[in-house]
Amino acid sequence: MRPCARRLLVAAGAVVLALAAAVPALALTGDEIIRRMERHERHDSMQSTGSMEITDRFGTRTKSFMSTALGDDRSLLEFTNPEEAGQKVLRLEDEIYLYFPDSEDVIHLQGAALRDSVLGSDFSYEDMTGSSSRLNDYEVVLEGTEEIDGHETYRLRLTAKRRDVVYPVQVAWVDSERFVTRRVELFSRRGRALKRMAVTEFREVGDKVIGTRLEMSDFMKKESMTVFTIDDIAIDEPVDESLFSLEELTF
Amino acid sequence: MTVGRAAALLLLATAAIAAADLRSTVTIDARMNAVSHPEESVWLGSGGSARLDLAATGNRSVRGQLRISADLHLPPAAPGAAGSDRDHLVTSLGVERAFIRARLPGFRLTAGKTRLSWGRGRFFNAGDILFGQNPGFSSGAGEYLTATDWLVAAYVPVDLRSFLEAVVLPPPLPARLADTAAGARAVIRIGELTSEAGYLFGPDSGTSTQREHRAFVSLKGALAGVDWHLSAGSALPADGGPDLREAAQDRLFVTAGGFGFVDLGPESGLLNVRLEAGVRPWRSWQEQSGTPSALDRYGLYLFPEVGFAPADNWNLSLSGVISPIDGSAVTAAGASWNILQGLTFSLYVSAMLGDADDTFAWDRAGSLAATLGARFVFGSS
Numbered sequence: 001m002r003p004c005a006r007r008l009l010v011a012a013g014a015v016v017l018a019l020a021a022a023v024p025a026l027a028l029t030g031d032e033i034i035r036r037m038e039r040h041e042r043h044d045s046m047q048s049t050g051s052m053e054i055t056d057r058f059g060t061r062t063k064s065f066m067s068t069a070l071g072d073d074r075s076l077l078e079f080t081n082p083e084e085a086g087q088k089v090l091r092l093e094d095e096i097y098l099y100f101p102d103s104e105d106v107i108h109l110q111g112a113a114l115r116d117s118v119l120g121s122d123f124s125y126e127d128m129t130g131s132s133s134r135l136n137d138y139e140v141v142l143e144g145t146e147e148i149d150g151h152e153t154y155r156l157r158l159t160a161k162r163r164d165v166v167y168p169v170q171v172a173w174v175d176s177e178r179f180v181t182r183r184v185e186l187f188s189r190r191g192r193a194l195k196r197m198a199v200t201e202f203r204e205v206g207d208k209v210i211g212t213r214l215e216m217s218d219f220m221k222k223e224s225m226t227v228f229t230i231d232d233i234a235i236d237e238p239v240d241e242s243l244f245s246l247e248e249l250t251f
Numbered sequence: 252m253t254v255g256r257a258a259a260l261l262l263l264a265t266a267a268i269a270a271a272d273l274r275s276t277v278t279i280d281a282r283m284n285a286v287s288h289p290e291e292s293v294w295l296g297s298g299g300s301a302r303l304d305l306a307a308t309g310n311r312s313v314r315g316q317l318r319i320s321a322d323l324h325l326p327p328a329a330p331g332a333a334g335s336d337r338d339h340l341v342t343s344l345g346v347e348r349a350f351i352r353a354r355l356p357g358f359r360l361t362a363g364k365t366r367l368s369w370g371r372g373r374f375f376n377a378g379d380i381l382f383g384q385n386p387g388f389s390s391g392a393g394e395y396l397t398a399t400d401w402l403v404a405a406y407v408p409v410d411l412r413s414f415l416e417a418v419v420l421p422p423p424l425p426a427r428l429a430d431t432a433a434g435a436r437a438v439i440r441i442g443e444l445t446s447e448a449g450y451l452f453g454p455d456s457g458t459s460t461q462r463e464h465r466a467f468v469s470l471k472g473a474l475a476g477v478d479w480h481l482s483a484g485s486a487l488p489a490d491g492g493p494d495l496r497e498a499a500q501d502r503l504f505v506t507a508g509g510f511g512f513v514d515l516g517p518e519s520g521l522l523n524v525r526l527e528a529g530v531r532p533w534r535s536w537q538e539q540s541g542t543p544s545a546l547d548r549y550g551l552y553l554f555p556e557v558g559f560a561p562a563d564n565w566n567l568s569l570s571g572v573i574s575p576i577d578g579s580a581v582t583a584a585g586a587s588w589n590i591l592q593g594l595t596f597s598l599y600v601s602a603m604l605g606d607a608d609d610t611f612a613w614d615r616a617g618s619l620a621a622t623l624g625a626r627f628v629f630g631s632s
Contacts, residue, residue, distance in 0.1 A: 103394075108471075
């Protein structure tokens, strides 16, 4: 066989192999990709400590926290940095309570307030505490595949099923090999880009892969970025249910 | 505060802190004030304060906090006023908080100097029968819910959102046992509503020589994205008196308020808006002449407040107290800028509007005021 013909045969073989690999991938539906992704992102329980570094043109401010979550709709977040030490955020189902230790006061948040920034960061209360399945809130369409930071990803478009969903449209890039989120862009109903989140570091915890460094940019805030880092994490370990109560919030 | 009791509680607090992880926080404030004066154009003052917080953390069953503050300031005076700075310097050192909080079987115990927030309301709160139903207006950062006292409280959780709480407030020594105040409240969540009812028996909040019964009821809920609250409280003298009904009517205080966010759109952010009303139905509903008094002369006062964060580290606020019956008001506008980790600059300007015998008057000392401040918070966790 002439060398040219051999090269053609090898190339054709490679194309066939690539197509063979792509067929099952493309056979996945958007919902199935979300389900596989959420196997890494949703847990029976999670305990973590970490920090948020908020950077703007004047410098960086760091907020540290410890967090415990149980299921989709219960979480307790306590800030530990000196400026906000003792401030807590409790999520109980669709309600959020804020506790301010200086005034021993409890504020109840709901509705649009869930979109309010947490301590001036690029994260909202919904971003920080919400973890219900996207399949409950969004219609998912697989738009194709793209390479993000050297990794093959599925590009998914999520469109809110209801008007009360905080982010009406999301575009997510999900690693096609590990099924972890690599990037998410959040849009308003009119299609304006609101935020971009990139997950830049991962850690294996048991059989799950957890994003431990997230960069969030709020496009409405100029020259601003928040880096959310998880330092310690424990997943699916027993958690005392009494943590998620007003008694614990005000302790 | 008595030295013996303070020492005992401080010892206990220190022991609690020593037994657990320690978080320390230092807050330093520096400020310059300028206030108007009827006879001089502007009086100037300056000062600062330092606050040390030590808190026990890391123990799920017991925590404690000790907060010591020192204040040093020169009260506003006319530029070039006679006397050296030392003559006018005001210094104070105090224990703002010293308490232990512990989980015991079936209840939680709090003992020491701290605060409990009863009722609802940032400025007008008929349910706050412990620390006062309306504080003075703050032309600064609006830190209203800060009063503390020595107390012992037991908190009994009923469910995730409901609880019972009993409190005893011992009097400063030397004192009679009869000067002790004691009471309880119940906070019960029913559906979407949170109801609260409380009672306190103790010295008269005005004279401190008589004893009285104080009680309140409060409702809190959310409607169309607005958190609302409605409270009513009153007091009766313990020794009866000639006309209990008249006494109860005179002390009847009804407060109502709403707090919500106005969504300016995804591109603009949120405006937080609060409006509270303080109503004394049996007080005067017509303007009166005479000496101005505190916020209890007329039947109605209002407290509006608006806040907005145009950027990550900027906060703007506008608040005030309006006395609609005599047509006077005090208003304050402020801006704070958290420029670096722990460092915040602030500027607050306030103004009173009204005639000489109104609740707020233009020609009164301090009717115009400005405070420029810097706060730095640092510590370890």
